[in-house]
Amino acid sequence: MATIYDVARSAGVSPKTVSRVLNGDGPVGQRTRDKVETAMAKLGYVPSNAARAMRSNRSGLVGLITGAISSTPSNVELSGLPELFIVQGIQRAIEPLNMTLMISDTGGRLDRVPQLMRTFSEHRVEGLIYVADYHKKVDLPDTPGIGKVVIANGYDDRGTPCVLPHDEKGQYALVSEAIAKGHRRIGYLTLANALDATRLRTVGYARALADAGIAYDSSLVIEADMAEPDPEVETQLLWDAIDRILGLEDPPTLLCMGNDRMAMRAYGILRSRGLNLPGDISIAGYDNYRTLAETLYPPLTTVELPYAAMGVRAARLLMSLIREEGQKPSEPQLVSGPVCWRDSVTPLVDPKSNVTPLGRKTT
Amino acid sequence: MATIYDVARSAGVSPKTVSRVLNGDGPVGQRTRDKVETAMAKLGYVPSNAARAMRSNRSGLVGLITGAISSTPSNVELSGLPELFIVQGIQRAIEPLNMTLMISDTGGRLDRVPQLMRTFSEHRVEGLIYVADYHKKVDLPDTPGIGKVVIANGYDDRGTPCVLPHDEKGQYALVSEAIAKGHRRIGYLTLANALDATRLRTVGYARALADAGIAYDSSLVIEADMAEPDPEVETQLLWDAIDRILGLEDPPTLLCMGNDRMAMRAYGILRSRGLNLPGDISIAGYDNYRTLAETLYPPLTTVELPYAAMGVRAARLLMSLIREEGQKPSEPQLVSGPVCWRDSVTPLVDPKSNVTPLGRKTT
DNA sequence: CGATGTCATGACACCGATGTCACAAGGCGA
DNA sequence: TCGCCTTGTGACATCGGTGTCATGACATCG
Incomplete structure (x- = not known):
């Protein structure tokens, strides 16, 4: 895979200039810019996040743990779906910010969490989101070297920032x-x-x-x-x-x-x-x-449980925590969803008249 | 976050020796090893994957794209679940191999795939798994700089390795x-x-x-x-x-x-x-x-669609492709699931006798 | 016309690991 | 006793980017 040096050589400029073209910092002459861009295209150059992360200390990664919070592995296969929507919401929210999601599903085995945390830590995730399978209190293990944490669909008693359904x-x-x-x-x-x-x-x-x-x-x-x-x-x-x-x-x-x-x-x-x-x-x-x-x-x-919206909120909350360093523990954020009216509930046209208590079907 | 140099200094050894303790290559004296391990624990040291990946050219990452294959964004919210099980299976299979899953759900928007591929490429994923939302033919965009690819729950006409339900x-x-x-x-x-x-x-x-x-x-x-x-x-x-x-x-x-x-x-x-x-x-x-x-x-x-098993198979297939470089396109791997008998089908006790064609409920 | 500032670019060090090579100490066979 | 191998350890370069600083070419201004 081509490196920034290959591009620099091919374009006849210094690596630093290529870097400037890539990141748009510092001025670059139009002709130089063209040469560099041509060279990048020709070589199929893609910058290495590893090298970038090393220098800048920003990995562009967000960790996500689901299924970990279930104390009962038995029901893992039955739930699952809500977590998926939350995850989709999170993804939608972090992608425009050029973050990538690193996901681990523990399959309900709490004992694997420390291992996962370590892996996330090795990848230097900038934040972590726990997703609970339903609205409940969770107990997070200590998070060695992992900075900001947000809980989605759950809460704890340490005041960890969280997002809950209303x-x-x-x-x-x-x-x-x-x-x-x-x-x-x-x-x-x-x-x-x-x-x-x-x-x-x-x-x-x-x-x-x-x-x-x-x-x-x-x-x-x-x-x-x-x-x-x-x-x-x-x-x-x-x-x-x-x-x-x-x-x-x-x-x-x-x-x-x-x-x-x-x-x-x-x-x-x-x-x-x-x-x-x-x-x-x-x-x-x-x-x-x-x-x-x-x-x-x-x-x-039925009433919508706004999973996707909760995911979005959780992601935004995490991003704000990552950006502004000294954040105090916030109140739980409540997210509400609409009532979805469908045919299973029938209006009782005139409840004051003495009709039978059984509803009449409206066509 | 502590680095290998901090550990080395704290233990009074060279960084290379710390590296040897970490990876178990090269001999290390017992007393030295103890000193190093104590120092690592004291500092809460976690090695940086970025630095490691840079040197070794192995990122330990596997990319996964779901929802991308749906041409109709409309039904995204209705499907979803199968993909989740496939993803869980994949995770189960790659975790013991010290790989980490990087997931992107496109929410059905095919046009975002190139962007996702580029991000994966920047992170230097070692392989990529496409997960289709149901058994169908898919058309993968060209994969610049991404090596091995496997399709789960789908297939294409280029002979890309794939795993399908039987x-x-x-x-x-x-x-x-x-x-x-x-x-x-x-x-x-x-x-x-x-x-x-x-x-x-x-x-x-x-x-x-x-x-x-x-x-x-x-x-x-x-x-x-x-x-x-x-x-x-x-x-x-x-x-x-x-x-x-x-x-x-x-x-x-x-x-x-x-x-x-x-x-x-x-x-x-x-x-x-x-x-x-x-x-x-x-x-x-x-x-x-x-x-x-x-x-x-x-x-x-009902008949079980073996999503989790397909995920496992897809992951194993990808791993084998990553390991053995020159792999020829394999036949689609078919995975079958069991029939799950429940009460909605009633046995007809003696089909040869002239009982009514309506089944009798067995208690 | 010289001082100053801006633009465009490059040289160089550094991020944190690991591969290569060197080297000292000790054991062992010739 | 000497040469050689094994064990244990460190110096140094390197991976691929980016931050810092220096430099040369012009433009502008008093």
Whole structure:
């Protein structure tokens, strides 16, 4: 591979002049510039980042670790997708800044993290982004020789800068808009209570009801998922929860589910009970996991978890940390996503009239 | 950050001796070694890959491009997942070899590829893997200064080494096993005919029938998807195809779908027509897209597309190319995945007796 | 017209590792 | 005892860029 010396010789100038053409620092005469550019093209010259990094102490690299934060390797294959969108967002944000992403997916094996960190350190990454697989607290190992760190989709208790989804706002928006469309009895089958997302979204749910002057009815809110994923048990849990909530004296016209996968399960369960969707009951999810939400029949109303946007924000945050040296630990940055209305939630045209509590399908 | 000179000074030896301790070349006295290791630990020394790469001309980097091959940016958000698994497989395979993965996701914008290639070239990657989003022919831009290239999940017409899913074998296995379980009338609602996967899988389907002595009935094979994804049109297409196939004089007991998403749609459509799953009709998918297949109710029988394994194979192939310089273009490597049996396909207990063509649910 | 400033360019050192070669000390066979 | 090999170590050059400083050719200004 051609070097700057080859180019210099071929163009009949000094290496430093070639460097000036490359970087645009210092003045270069037009004729000289042309000669150099011709020579570079002829030789197919590409400057070496290694040499450049050595002199300037700037590698142009950003490290990224995903999958490391999962304490349970079991669910790695089931998640994954959100991380991908976050990564895409990060990439979009750093590419214009001429940074390159160095990615390691640990496959859930926390013990490999130190090794990865060392490799990143050897490559002299200028910053590091941890991507958690869902909104949660993480515990980062100490980072020897790695400067700036940002957590995406997670947080820790040391005040490491982080970017989080605005779960409360998302659920609030969904429920508020559903109320505006006439729903009054709104069930909420939540993810595991242990999750931060569940706590925050339940707050949003309750606040939306309160703002509309609707009393909070605790029999409408049921934990219907668990932390450890096991398809069979999860289905059973959901089945029971649906049993319970449909058996209420005044059953809901809309069921909000903890995520789109739960909603997908609910489709199967509700139909197995002979209900029509969304004619007999409306369903909403959370995540806007489009492969599910758009493909389900009918398409699923859901709240978008703004993964790509979070990636962008995380990358920008990291870049600002890299640039301005002495940065104090910032507050978590909350990113919210829109509600995606699709056919699975049907408007109740006139909620004040004494129609049946079952919604009517609008064509 | 400490350098090898700092370590040398702190240990009272020459830099070269530190280098020997690091790399284990040349003899080093035990006492000297201890001194050096103590100094390295004290200073938190991490060798610089840039300096190392410069001297040795080996960067330890492998480039990876995904999303580049999609000519349609529209469907980028819908795919994605398979690529992630391929990437995970690649990572698993190269990490033990002390290589680091440098990833760029183009987000479907082909025009950015040359820029990415240049960046990889500047970092002096030792090889490059293209990951296509589904089994198809791709057209790689010329690769200036980038040596070895492997395509994963795609192929080109220049004989670039590549790794492909064994679609024919997968569909053959699924249909063969379904026949063994008593199914005789097996419908096949395929992906777009233009896809390589469709052609190959249809061959597998036909061969399985032939091997069992069952005549191929072309009215059972219907193209029910299209290349350009549009959720609404796709649902319509599938609805029509199901209409047609269920209206046959001797309707199928099992529907094989082009992929798991189609199968998910079929669940909704079949149930909207009042059918029980899998009591009235069995369904099988393709991909083993676990988020869908395991979450659907009932869980979906499907063929695994061995993405992770393909990633591993692609990485190993690339490594062998990097090691042995003069490698001739190899044949495409076919990777096959297992059939995943779940409850959506019900055995027909005694296909020879004159029971109803509708399967009975086994508990 | 000489002092000063700007433009265009090159010589040289340096970033942090490692390959090459040299060399001293000690062991061993002739 | 001498020559030779092995072991342990260091001096020095080198990889491919860039920062610093010097230099020569002109243009400008008082």
